[in-house]
Amino acid sequence: MFQFGRMFPTMPSGRNFSETYRCYSVTMLGDRDDVERGGKIIMPPSALDKLTRLHIQYPMLFKMTNRKQNRETHCGVLEFVADEGRIYIPYWMMKNLLLQEGDLIQVDNVSLPIATFAKFQPQHTDFLDISNPKAVLENALRSFACLTVEDLIEFKYNDKMYELRVLETKPGRAVSIIECDMNVDFAPPLGYKEPERVMPHAQEPNKMEEEDIEPDCDSFQVFKGRGNRLDGKTKGLDTPDKPILNVPPKRGIPNYNYKKNTITFIRTSRRVENGAQSPEDKMFEAFSGEGQSLRKTKTKSRK
Structure with missing residues (x-):
């Protein structure tokens, strides 16, 4: 029987592709990393001729069975350019099937479900x-x-x-x-061990209070260094350092009234403890000082 649109006569339905080949690794073909690093094999042209005569489901998938070792796996096909009676498969697949170069392998076409x-x-x-x-x-x-x-x-x-x-x-x-x-x-890799969790030890209350008072040595401290005298003396420098509180520096307030191409001098005022106004708090007046004369004025004597 022939069907319209087919080159080859069709075989009766229900027949499967089943052949036995000599198995060789891909290295026999030369540098074929595209086959070695994948899951597809190279079959002879006669296999393509037989597959086209059967009612097969695309893509072409095959089950390879090593009957001597009772091992099997599944693969696809990449090319039909192998020598007759031979197939070439990746070396990792040969290790799974426990095959040696030239061993017999049975190849059957199969239909597999889509992976989820x-x-x-x-x-x-x-x-x-x-x-x-x-x-x-x-x-x-x-x-x-x-x-x-x-x-x-x-x-x-x-x-x-x-x-x-x-x-x-x-x-x-x-x-x-x-x-x-x-x-x-x-899954966890072979030889992987979960890192052990280190539980913090309970601290004594006295130690916890001391740690709360002492500043953190690793954190930033303002003016933490020591001064040095030019004459080499250490007078006044041997006093023990006092703990400095880690207070974040205050940020300045921006001048929102700033005008371009102008300079603004900001003067701060200081308050005296008794409430009186310090001299710096007075309004600034230009040339408000008192003059001094180098020549003494003569006083008129009374007769």
């Missing part, structure tokens, strides 16, 4: 040095297509490799993370 939640556990405390781990992880997961519980994924950030264990995924043990809105949570 995932929980990861960093494998080293260095992960705590990342300022925004969620943003870094979001950028790293763009090269992945699936997440499987108990997988140990790797990604590179600032020329350093980080490993994360997938502890939990929802709504299933294997989920698709392509074009999804997923909530992320982190």
Whole structure:
């Protein structure tokens, strides 16, 4: 049977893609960091030909199974350029599947639910040095297509490799993370210990009162230094220092009546303790002093 708009004849529905390949790491292809730092594999062209004849659901997702070790994981596909009978996968995926170069692996196409939640556990405390781990992880997961519980994924950030264990995924043990809105949570890294809380000891009342009276040595104090005499004597300088209260300096009051291009002299008045007005409180008068003469005036004598 042929359908309109299809190049290849369709196969009966209900058939799945299931093949066995020789598995090799991506390093066999040369410098392919785009594959090594992600969760997608490279398959042969014959796999694409078979997939196009089946009723598969896009995006193409696969389950890889190592029957000898009873290990499995899920992945996507990046290219169909591998040699016939071979597939190339990231090295971290080979470690999860306990595979060696050239081992047989079974590949089946699957349909996975869209991820809504995932929980990861960093494998080293260095992960705590990342300022925004969620943003870094979001950028790293763009090269992945699936997440499987108990997988140990790797990604590179600032020329350093980080490993994360997938502890939990929802709504299933294997989920698709392509074009999804997923909530992320982190478990404490391996080897991480909570810092011990130091409880303050109860202080005696006398010591607390003394601390309240004594000024804080670390805080700012006005005129805290000592004076020195030019003749080297220490007379009057050996008196014990008195505690200086830490009073914040008073701020001046701005002159709101200031006019541009003018100078204002502010004179302060002082009050005498007995209530009398000091000479400085009198109104200022120009040239109000008394004159003095250098030549003495002659007094007329009376006869």
